[in-house]
Amino acid sequence: MLSLSQRSEKVAPSSTLAITAKINTMQAEGIDIVKFAAGEPDFDTPEYIKDAAIESLRNGFTKYTPVPGITELREAIAEKFKKDNDLVFSPSQIIVSCGAKHSIYNILQAICNPGDEVVFAAPYWVSYPEIVKLADATPVIVETTADENFCMKPEQIESVISDRTKAVIISSPGNPTGTVYDAPTLAQIAELALNRQFYVISDEIYEALLYDNLKHQSIASLNETVREITFVVNGVSKAYSMTGWRIGYTAGPEKAIQAMSRIQSHSTSNPTSIAQIGALTALTESQEAVEEMRQAFEERRNVICQRFDEIDGITYAKPQGAFYIFPDVSAHYGRRIHGKTINGSLDMTAYLLDNARVGVIPGSASGADNHLRLSFATSLEEINSGLDRIKEALTY
Numbered sequence: 001m002l003s004l005s006q007r008s009e010k011v012a013p014s015s016t017l018a019i020t021a022k023i024n025t026m027q028a029e030g031i032d033i034v035k036f037a038a039g040e041p042d043f044d045t046p047e048y049i050k051d052a053a054i055e056s057l058r059n060g061f062t063k064y065t066p067v068p069g070i071t072e073l074r075e076a077i078a079e080k081f082k083k084d085n086d087l088v089f090s091p092s093q094i095i096v097s098c099g100a101k102h103s104i105y106n107i108l109q110a111i112c113n114p115g116d117e118v119v120f121a122a123p124y125w126v127s128y129p130e131i132v133k134l135a136d137a138t139p140v141i142v143e144t145t146a147d148e149n150f151c152m153k154p155e156q157i158e159s160v161i162s163d164r165t166k167a168v169i170i171s172s173p174g175n176p177t178g179t180v181y182d183a184p185t186l187a188q189i190a191e192l193a194l195n196r197q198f199y200v201i202s203d204e205i206y207e208a209l210l211y212d213n214l215k216h217q218s219i220a221s222l223n224e225t226v227r228e229i230t231f232v233v234n235g236v237s238k239a240y241s242m243t244g245w246r247i248g249y250t251a252g253p254e255k256a257i258q259a260m261s262r263i264q265s266h267s268t269s270n271p272t273s274i275a276q277i278g279a280l281t282a283l284t285e286s287q288e289a290v291e292e293m294r295q296a297f298e299e300r301r302n303v304i305c306q307r308f309d310e311i312d313g314i315t316y317a318k319p320q321g322a323f324y325i326f327p328d329v330s331a332h333y334g335r336r337i338h339g340k341t342i343n344g345s346l347d348m349t350a351y352l353l354d355n356a357r358v359g360v361i362p363g364s365a366s367g368a369d370n371h372l373r374l375s376f377a378t379s380l381e382e383i384n385s386g387l388d389r390i391k392e393a394l395t396y
């Protein structure tokens with residue numbers, strides 16, 4: 001066969017997709033599986049959002065739009081930043097892309113040169129290392145632990161900064177850990193970024209899903225100078241249950257946003273016209289549905305934590321946001337359980353799928369092999385029956 005690009009060969013296939021495929025195959029065979037593998041809300045998109053998109057489709061809103069998104073949507077996003085985050089951006093500092101993943105992809109394409117370094121924490125969202133590599137840059141990973149609530153300490157970031165550091169990515173509330181960075185830590189990271197001159201990429205896709213009365217703080221809102229070196233990434237996927245619509249957005253330094261727009265103009269052009277109408281409706285209509293879903297997630301978080309408390313040999317940091325729990329199951333490693341030796345998160349994932357009929361994601365996909373990721377974007381009934389099964393499988 002003719003050769004493929006080095007770029008394509010250094011990108012790892014998504015290990016979460018492989019597990020999901022196995023779960024789906026087993027389900028298709030009629031096996032009853034409790035799934036905690038989803039990376040998306042289980043709710044349907046609210047009806048009024050669908051209606052607005054359907055109407056725009058019927059009205060013929062089916063053509064190319066401006067590359068960075070329609071003006072009305074960028075104005076609505078600017079308004080959202082002002083209202084929710086105390087951030088003032090003009091529509092020219094905002095670009096809408098095909099999901100927040102695409103936003104991060106475009107940012108790194110716009111700022112990285114070969115050999116540049118991009119710093120982020122492990123456990124990480126599976127796509128960060130690969131999106132960095134696709135920009136010919138090098139991931140620099142800062143290991144964090146449950147004791148520190150999986151937050152990078154500013155000293156840790158400082159110790160890995162080099163001449164080549166181009167950006168740090170902060171995921172708060174985070175996937176896979178539900179971590180939320182507190183304001184003093186954000187301030188210290190911002191100061192470091194300003195002193196040592198690198199960008200901050202603030203992935204705020206789970207902003208709407210915070211628990212225990214926590215309030216979201218964007219690092220960009222600390223002060224004007226921080227805002228000038230920060231890309232704020234957000235979108236409608238997680239807050240409005242709109243993952244399939246593929247609408248994410250970035251606000252940031254105008255020159256960089258223009259560069260992203262040039263890149264986007266030669267790849268996807270604009271985000272889908274009718275999905276932009278859906279996103280516009282989501283951002284501008286009542287936010288009641290978001291709060292209802294948030295409350296459902298908080299209740300589920302409480303239940304899954306209680307249920308994990310009943311299982312020996314599992315510890316976890318209580319998630320403060322998003323819809324994942326990231327328990328440490330390594331106390332069970334090296335042991336023989338029902339005839340199988342568990343030597344890591346992949347073994348544990350396979351064991352739970354085969355023996356307990358429970359689908360989870362191995363921590364190794366996030367660079368943390370001692371852990372599993374369970375999404376609680378599923379019903380209380382499923383959470384309870386799944387945790388019954390896990391408890392039984394790990395009682396031996």
Ligand SMILES: *Cc1c(COP(=O)(O)O)cnc(C)c1O
Nearest residue numbers: 099100101125175205235237248
């Ligand atoms: C889901 C997710 C995204 C991207 O979501 P899109 O559907 O592409 O908007 C970005 N970052 C994290 C941490 C996520 O979990």
